[in-house]
Amino acid sequence: MSRDDLERRRPSDAPPRLIDDGGHVAAGLRALDARTRPDGQDEAAAWRRLMAPWQVTGARRWFWSGALVAAAVAVVVVVGRRPGPPLSAGAVGTPPATLSEEGLAQGSADARQRGTGVGPAVAGQRERRLDPPLPRLALSARPTSIASGRSALADEATVEVAEGSAARASADQTWVRVLLDEGEVGLHVRKRVPGGPGFEVVAGEYHFRVLGTTFRVARNAHDGPPVELWVEEGRVAVSHEGRALGVVAAGGHWDTSDEARAAPSPTSTGAERSRPARHASASSGAIAAHASASSSAAAAHASASPGVDHGAPTTCAGLAADAATARDAVACYLAVARGGDLAAETALFEIARLRRDVLGDGAGALAALQESRTRFPAGVLRDDVDLSIVELLADLNRHNEAIEEIGRLLADGHGVERNAELWEMRGDIYREVLEDYGHAERDYAAAEQARAPVVGDATFFRGVCLQALGRNAEARATFGRYLAAGTARFADEAGRRLRRLGR
Amino acid sequence: MKVCPPGGSYPARMDAAALRSDDSIIRRCVAGENAAWRDLHRALYPLAYSFLRKMGVDDAEVDDVCQEVFVQVFRYLGRFQQRAQLTTWLYKICLSQTARMRRRHKVTQALVRLFGEREASAVQASLDLPEDELARRTGIALAELSDAHREVFVLYELQGLTGEQIAEIVGCPLPTVWSRLHYARLEFRRAVEETGGVAASAELEIRRADVAR
Secondary structure (H helix, E strand, O other), rough: OOOHHHHOOOHHHHHHHHOOOOOOHHHHHHHHHOOOOHHHHHHHHHHHHHHOOOOEEEEEEEHHHHHHHHHHHHHHHHHOHHHHHHHOOOOOOOOOHHOHHHHHHHHHHHHHHOOOOOOHHHHHHHHOOOOOOEEEEEOOOOEEEOEEEEEEEEHHHHEOOOOOOOOOEEEOOOOOEEEEEEEEEEEOOOOOOOOOOOOEEOOOOEEEEOOOOOOEEEOOOOOOEEEEEOOEOOOOEEOOEEEEEEEEOOEEEEEHHHHHOOOOOOOOOOOOOOOHHHHHHOOOOOEEEEEEEEOOOOOOEEEEOOOOOOOOOOOHHHOOOOOHHHHHHHHHHHHHHOOOOHHHHHHHHHHHHHHHHHHHOEEEEEEEHHHHHHHOOOOHHHHHHHHHHHHHHHHHOOOOHHHHHHHHHHHHHHOOHHHHHHHHHHHHHHHHHHHOHHHHHHHHHHHEEEEEEOOOOOHHHHHHHHHHHHOHHHHHHHHHHHHHHOOOHHHHOOOOOHHHHHH | OOOOOOOOOOOOOOHHHHOOOOOOHHHHOOOOOOOHHHHHHHHHHHHHHHHHHHHHOOOHHHHHHHHHHHHHHHHHHHOOOOOOOHHHHHHHHHHHHHHHHHHHHHHHHHHHHHHHHHHHHOOOOOOOEEEEEEEEHHHHHOOOOOOHHHHHHHHHHHHHOOHHHHHHHHHHHHHHHHHHHHHHHHHHHHHHHHHHHHHHHHHHHHHHHHHHH
């Protein structure tokens, strides 16, 4: 057959496959095909390897080795080209009076040279990473004065107090606070961790609560609204005297005139009320808050989220109802969850639900549930929290932990009515993931007994395990019992297995 | 409000064939649903593993290469536009990873030539079962094919794909697929004969009968 003939062949002219022949070539191909198929154990092991990035193998080992070498070289080069003077005191948190138009222009030029759109503050922040360690303020519940210039606070936060400003700081188990008496401060705060203290700036009676974002707060002494908020990244929850006002999104703006309208301030984007150029400072991964305050104001917790309609009354539940604002809802609930009452317990559970079901963040959901269990060991949602933790551990492929957790819950005797559910869940893990049919069968048997006389899925899966264990007579009896219940979900499969066992 | 559904049962395994044609699994994966990723891996792993083995990835390396394939799948599934079947896309990734592995081998071989002889690895034929030996010799014959011919040959003869699907995976016109298949078959038959195919076949028939006894 010539090449032309071959290339004129139509799709319907596909030749018969060699493997369908009866010759020795076909036998060889069939043998090869059979020998190159993985078994179930291979797949489970591969999945575990894939989900365990620290088990670096093969090409990844080379990749990471190369990356480490490159990183080491980069560090050497960067250290060798150590930048000159550290960030000037005015670069971050400088009072407006000292931040001249010339300075802004220079900062913008610097930013342009770096090919970025950020202002002088951010440019300064990049270099500051190599600065020597800052003096660390020892904090207590009693407010301590902060000297002008930059200082380190608890929890990796740094504060920069502008010349002529007065600020104090305090810390307890619940909050790290910066109290701004006069002038302006710049703050860089790490993202809050569940269970750790919150961070807030108190400017008179206004409270600006950090939830893991980048935002700035300014006090306009002579013109404009008394206090304003610009959210650059993430979300900020706003509340007043304990009443949640809403959430402002990245690019959003809030001021006290919004509060006067009895609505959460959030403007949907910065386009409508773009923030002054002098405030253009943000660094990814850090929270930068510039707060300037006078001595008076009403208490307000600010938390921002994008995409919230301006002026619309917003609640955590309202935000949670829409997947698009789920992250804002989580930020909102985080503020509520700092309390110690039922509302806080419910908020933690709602955070877990949102993270798992809407945001696909199983690990985050698990953290919220574990925090709930730690903080509310006798909470009204305790049973649901326990079960959800088990479910999440299984979803996260932390099967051994899930099994241990179930063992602990069963041993506690806490929530006996849930035991059947727990046995069945553990049986599923043993059967599906670990393929340990012996343990699975025992768990299904316990679940079956606990639910008797009701016959459910546990009976069917017990039969599957018995069959896998070669205990055919018991498997037949189990499938028979399952089918006799009449409402079996896996009736077809049980019948098929029963027929096969009967042969 | 419960995170755990009432009855809280662990999801039953999805049928692999059904999963491969299920668009919703991709949406669920992209949405970050862990259970969906698990189902996807269960469904696609056997396909990727066996294809890689047939493409000449040896036993010692197949786990690593397969892992790289799924790292790519996980990383880029969000960009998969579903114009082709998911399995077609998977085959493409497998082929690219196989090519990467071969390039690594070439570098290794060059280094061995530069810095001295590597201890020859003894090829131990498995003689426990005739089928093992038959599979081994078929594998050797497959390894004799050029990359382009082996891709088409394996996809058509062993993976059971249509010419159109193969054309999409390897990125060539359909007539080229038929042409490559024709020459791949000629090469393969010749390689089988060279590995003692006919004589071995008869010998293996005798041994198979012995094993059966």
